[in-house]
Amino acid sequence: MGNAKLIIAALVVLIAAAVFYMIGQPPQEKETADSGALKVGFVYLTNPGDHGWTYAHEVGRQQLQDHFGDKIETSYVENVPEGPDAARVIRDLVAQGNKIIFTTSFGYMDPTLQVAGEYPDVYFDHITGYKRSANMATGNIRFYEGRYVQGVVAGLTTKSNQIGYLGAFPIPEVIQGINSFARGLRSVNPDASIKVVWVNSWYDPVKEADAAKVLIAEGADVLAQHTDSPAMLQTAEKAGVKGFGQSSDMHEFAPNAQLFSSVNNWGPYYIDQVQKVLDGSWTTGDGPDHWAGNTWKGIGDDFLVLTEFKNMPADVAAKAAAARDGIANGSLNIFEGPMQDNEGNEVLKAGQVMDDGGLWAMNYYVAGVEGKIPN
């Protein structure tokens, strides 16, 4: 009996502490019933301190708020798991009066679609998905463009002609990146090739570091990654090889190893979309054209920003800048024929340019990548 009472007492104390802690937190929502400002909600996968994916969205949200000032009011919910629980969070944001809601991870696709169906007068913007409806648009960044420039720098930097590449999962977005990297690599160095190691996780620092060590042991002297932690760059720094950062600038983790990093810049997209809501010109893909309502932009529109080219000679930096500017002004097409896959089969004839549908249907490696894509 005494024990039971103690447990209850302990639980009461814990709950009370939790409640007081939450009361003590500064409220993220302010009441603005009277101000008439447009309310904009964000759903985040992790907390903005992850220094990667969600951090980039938080920077975008702040740019949005600064751009419109008093005219809008933004708020966010962090650490929202992908799946059914996300729908509850999105409904909460609707109930709080948000008129446009950005859901910032692929896994929110179906919950967003579901809630969009329930509230036809609220605008929904889903990041990186492909499902759209009358009041749900999608936005994405051409991440692969930065990887072409990485390939150019890698091809001019490597001495062993062996590049190591960490992949999270063999999905189209990652394959696009590997192939784009290979196109850049082979454009300057026909002898260099890429070894890909799949770590089967977006985020497992120890495994990412292990994979980097293995690739270095296999002779790679430039590393690239499509996983989220700075562990690979730290390993590169320690081993004295080079590498590229992911999602945000990681030079603090690897001052001598990071060549540059491709940074996701969501601010322009958020500003565009909210401007359209304010103007009443917001559109979606609810029509004959499946791609309408989808925004997919890259370096040319500042959706993807490359950090300063460091730890490389000036002539390499100049070639990297030329590739970046060529992609930006459209004079350089990354996937323009002739292009072969890594078994020698023709994918594009000379002069033929791949369309967006072809990019999302990539299930092969182009020349320059070793091995096969796992099923």
Next chain:
Amino acid sequence: MYEELLLTILLTSVPLILAATGELVAERSGVLNLGVEGMMLMGAVAAFGAASLSGNVYLGILGGGLSGMLVAGIFGFFVLGLATNQVATGLALTIFGTGLSGLIGAPLVGKAIDGLPALVIPGLSELPLVGVLFQLDLLAYLSVLIVVLTSWFLMRTRGGLILRSVGINHDSAHALGYPVLWVRLGAVLFGGFMAGLAGAYLPLVLTPHWAEQMTAGRGWIALALVVFASWRPWRVVIGAVLFGGVTIMQLAGQAKGWTIPSQFLSMMPYIATIIVLVAISSRGRIQFGAPAHLGKSFHATR
């Protein structure tokens, strides 16, 4: 090439050895602590915090161990003091440790430190093939020493005998006058300290930064290793190196272009655990080595 891979395998195994050895002692005393993952995360965040604020990685090691011990103390208070269910409390400890380490660690995200330096032993480290065994860091050498001492303590000393007897039958041990709860508390605190050290190894050696949930499930693997080792310290080392070896060879196999699917190699350690369990349990419960009162709450009878 060979040396680099072997070194990577050994370094990957160290946190598993540390955490599993600690858990092994706790389980030998009859306490099943499923909170290893949470304790490791608390150790990791405290180690990184202490090391980056003080600039001293050795303080980081100490901070990691003590922090793991502190949360193990909370676990001990509930499980031993209030006789709560060990499985539920252990799971709660993992959830608690995951959340609290994220909260404490928020200001540490994005910082980097110089990790624990390797202590290369002159002469021995230049031996062919086995030279890499002498190019490790302080914590790695310490982990081997701890396994030796743990094995000696459990099997060769009176204290170890008492600890094991508490795990095998707490009522008999109580009747003989042994302080069951205090013995268990000691074992739980030791387990927490070791899990803290294991956690500390991640941000101090393997990946010198802090990030939420950076242990990525290694605490659960440590728990499986204790069973794999059938509660014997030396088998923990074998299991950990085997597990590390398969993990690394799975990655190296991809780089070398082996055609074995990586998913198949990824599941090898788990299959090995099941095979060992089947092999051992078919030879009877005594050989199996599970403490008979593992996971059972102790209520003192007058």
